[in-house]
Amino acid sequence: MSTGKIIGREIEQRILQQAVFSKTAEFIAIYGRRRVGKTFLVKEFFAHQICFELIGVHHASFSQQLNNFAVSLGKAIGKGFQTQRPASWQEAFLQLEQYLEAPEQKKKPGKKVIFFDELPWLNTVRSNFIQGLEHFWNSYASGRNDLILVVCGSAASWMIQQIVRAKGGLHNRLTRQIRLMPFSLEETETFLRSIEVSLTRVQMAELYMVMGGIPFYLMQVEPGLSASQTIDALCFSGQGLLRREFDTLFSSLFDESHRHRTVVETLAKKRSGISRNDLLSLSGIPSGGTASLTIEELEESGFIESRIPWGKKSYDLIYRLTDEFSLFHFTWISELGKKNPDAGYWLSRQNSPRRRTWSGYAFENIIIKHVARIKSALGIAVIETTDGPWYSRPNKESGIPGAQIDLLIDRRDATINICEMKFADGPFTIDAKYAGELRSKIDVFKKNTGTRKNVFLTMITTFGLTENDYFRELVQQSLTLEALFKS
DSSP: OOOSOOOSOHHHHHHHHHHHHOSSOEEEEEEOOTTSSHHHHHHHHHGGGEEEEEEOOTTOOHHHHHHHHHHHHHHHHOTTOOOOOOSSHHHHHHHHHHHHHSHHHHTSOSOEEEEEESHHHHOOTTOOHHHHHHHHHHHTGGGOTTEEEEEEESOHHHHIIIIITOOSTTTTOOSEEEEOOOOOHHHHHHHHHHTTOOOOHHHHHHHHHHHTTOHHHHTTOOTTOOHHHHHIIIIISTTOTTTSHHHHHHHHHOTTHHHHHHHHHHHHHOTTOEEHHHHHHHHTOOSSHHHHHHHHHHHHTTSEEEEOOTTOOGGGOEEEEOOHHHHHIIIIIGGGTTOOOOTTTTGGGTTOHHHHHHHHHHHHHHHHHTHHHHHHHTTOTTSOEEEEEEEEOOBTTTTBOOEEEEEEEEETTTEEEEEEEEOOSSOBOOOHHHHHHHHHHHHHHHHHHOOOSEEEEEEEESSOBOOSHHHHHHOSEEEETHHHHOO
């Protein structure tokens, strides 16, 4: 059972705990993007219950993967035992069965865990690995009520197509599945505290806007450095871990990763989201099965998301970039190429207009990800709601201008929250110009939708709002960054 080192992951731990106490064999698939903590979760939760572990090797040959299996099985048996390399995966799984049938294994109390990590890498061309796994589960493991088979993979789309939605011998064989997501802001705070990093919540949010809630990235944060110093060291120094992370990340996750890169780069320039047709047109990718697979792989891996704008149909779907690090990479890192900027590159851009523009969008992005916290802070967590973006194009005939709302919450209690999100270094002030924009946006929304519901303007800022006449006239609710951290 868990060693107590796991941060957050409460739902996931509950799922794994249910598997431990069940009275049948369990087959669990865990998937999620690279560096999100899948391996750590399995190893820490099951701790001393793992009786065999095999880790796929990226770009290794069929023969190399079988060598790896032989070494792993020898380690599991212990006592310096060396197994002969199997000639096939069928033979490898037979060796695994023989090991599990050994008296010293069968007499161990409780569930025993077999862990295959980076499963897609084990499935090399013409290796018949999946067929071997199918036979192992269906003919042996499923009949042992003391076994838990756990498979992990960072190539989320492969995991879904080959394991979760398998059509062959693994069809409907999974007993549980987990899509492991990045940390929330609250989990990020707990994690940073656990490694003795003491920062204000605003600085934690700045780190999140660059790294997202990826545990491996957050592990690199050093105590005693500000958020800007950390970003400088990790993203802009010649030896910074995240300086060349993007290319490594994508090449390890996706075959033909240039298409995935192009899609993400396109969305980084269209921050409010675009339609599928526009996305493919701007990316230069022909419509068809390859394009659909590329988009699905990016979405299942958590880099992009699709949303249906409020009041629209499913064919009006828009796509937007949601991965914080990818946005930061294409906004700042990629333009540097192989050049190393001067020390303090990021620190020197504290007040640049370009940084303010990026901060604004990145802040909006994390608010949308934490919309459940926003609803809780507004006191509407128990009310049935839908949320999403809304937009309208200018109407020349009626003279009604266009408008865009990045987050709208439609409530069952005849109320709609129009959310405006602003990242600032201090209390945000609504001036005459911005007040005019807000009035226009609300007016356009009411005219275009004909809604009879209450329409509340909700401002979400870092430090709150300056109370002036425009604030009193326009704003019904004001939330700060603190709302994103509270359970």
